[in-house]
Amino acid sequence: PDPGVRTSQEEVRHGFESNEKLFNLYTLFQRQIVFSNMTIKTMKKSSSEVVLTSIRDECGAATAASLPPSVLEAWASIPPSVRAALASSDVGRTSLGSGSLSSSSNNLIDSSESGSSSTLEEESVKVEECPTTGAKVVMTPLERAPENVFAFTKTLKSESTEVVKSPAAITTTKTKVVTTSRGWRNVFTLPISYDVNMVPHGTLLDPANQQLLAATGVHPEGYNQRFAVIDAAVDQIYGDKIRKYFQVKGINITTCVLNGGEAEKRPDAVDKLLDDLCAYKLRRREPFLAIGGGCLLDIAGMAACLYRRGVPFVRVPTTLLAIVDASVGVKNGVDYCCGITDETYKNRVGSFYAPSACLLDPAFITTQDKRNVSNGFGEILKLALVRSEDLFELLEAHGAALVESLFAANPSTPAGVSDRIIDLSIQIMLEELGPNLWESKLERCVDYGHTFSKLLEMVPGADIMHGEAVNVDGFFSVILSYIRGYITIETVNRVLACMKSLSLPTNSPDLTKELAWQSCKDAVEHRHGEQRIPLITDIGESVCVSDITPEELERAVEVMKQFDH
Secondary structure, three states: OOOOOOOOHHHHHHHOOOOHHHHHHHHHHHHHHHHOOOOHHHOOHHHHHHHHHHHHHHOOOOOOOOOOHHHHHHHHOOOHHHHHHHHHHHHHHOOOOOOOOHHHHHHHOOHHHOOOOOOHHHHHOEEEEOOOOOOEEEEEEOOOOOOOEEEEEEEEEEEEEEEEEOOOOEEEEEEEEEEEEEEEEEOOOOOOOOEEEEOOOOOOOOOOOOHHHHHOOOOOOOOOEEEEEEEHHHHHHHHHHHHHHHHHOOOEEEEEEEOOOHHHOOHHHHHHHHHHHHHHOOOOOOOEEEEEOHHHHHHHHHHHHHHHHOOOEEEEEOOHHHHHHHOOOOEEEEEEEOOOOOOEEEEEEEEEOOOOEEEEOHHHHHHOOHHHHHHHHHHHHHHHHHHOHHHHHHHHHHHHHHHHOOOOOOOOOOOOHHHHHHHHHHHHHHHHHHHHOOOOOOOOHHHOOOOOHHHHHHOOOOOOOHHHHHHHHHHHHHHHHHHOOOOOHHHHHHHHHHHHHOOOOOOOOOOOHHHHHHHHHHHHHHOOOOOOEEEEEEOOEEEEEOOOOHHHHHHHHHHHOOOOO
16 A cells, blocks of 8 residues: 555455465454443544554565564553453464464564464354344444443345256256344343332331332432322322322422323323423423323323433322223223324323332322222133132122222231232232333233223223223123133133123123224224134133134124123
């Protein structure tokens, strides 16, 4: 190369084709930046240029016995551990033949540094196969973020065969094509960790209990304000107590009160909460409280995910349904009315966004009415049917009494039974959701009761709550299991008796063959191309199926009519 032109690696590579040893040494000098976690700025620019110039000048001297002192000086400036790795790699990869710089290698390697068998770079390069295309992907970590950012090359080999027939001959042509591409990959594993805390019964709003205040985070001294979004029904019963709790502790609590019914679970409610968070000027790491039922918690989770691209929030569920369902996972969502189809879709807009903590105090349940308590049992019974015969037996024996007592202690229910039911329900949910938080696996037993219930809930004017719709769906799925021969009629009758004892509906006039088939088509869309509908094979056991037909659904609708609901 022209001495007046700055030498690039490609230019040096071209000039070094006749001297592999010299070129390898040059490459090692370049790579030492990565190995020593140094940046270009921290290297001595003059030394780098001396190295390039010296090697360039030496490229014609194939029989040179040693490198210039300037190169040795640059080599000596590299940390000893790095020199060992570089030099060992150089010796290991290159044969020392006539005309190679063997004496230079001896000068560069200390005897104590010659035992390494592989380079750091070779260990850090990752090779994998693209699961979609089958391309070979070679990823090299970048210096400043070696655990997260990789430069990659993708190589895809393909082969095609073309056969041409003519009167004289048959010509077969095989074409092999190799395509390459390059880019960068950013890898980051999002750390998800949140505690679901059982609070001593009835103590959460007691000023002597620090859990509620502690959940709102650690703040600088003198920062005496907090924010809470509260379900309107909860605010009527507990609003004064919530405000007094913080007043006693010298904290000014700002509240946003929203209606927590299913009809209000829309984007407008999220916007209202976002407006109030902006007016309050919530800080980036400041958790806010969400106190209410499942709909309110869904709205709060959506707002937390969106505000400043994500702020922490604390779930405080106040219904049985929310305690065992909405508070446990990481899903948030609202119903969405499409401006094109003019149809409303349940939970169509949402996010996976974990709370910073959950605080569960079952004492809230006792202020619900009987229908709402039964509604919560709809989700608990779902879990029993697909996962736990023990939980099912607890519901069989004590569910009716707990509905009547609004989940409070009563003479008919032994002490600890209600706590055991909640504990089992939460543990089952966490066991199912924990390894699959982002639902990468779509065959989920916890989707039981959530195939046909979605459209049942969205029927205009339908008077049906979420847990009730789940239960109607659940019994319809029991009938499908029976028709397929998965369970006996005795099991069907046992499940029906348990559902009725919990005051849960088992059928709906809106459950038609048309609605059922549309639900299956929606399931195919939602579950990425397959129905994946959970059906029980026994109490506590289930499978997912994807082959339910319209004829099967029509028969199930007719069989449903034979039972006393």
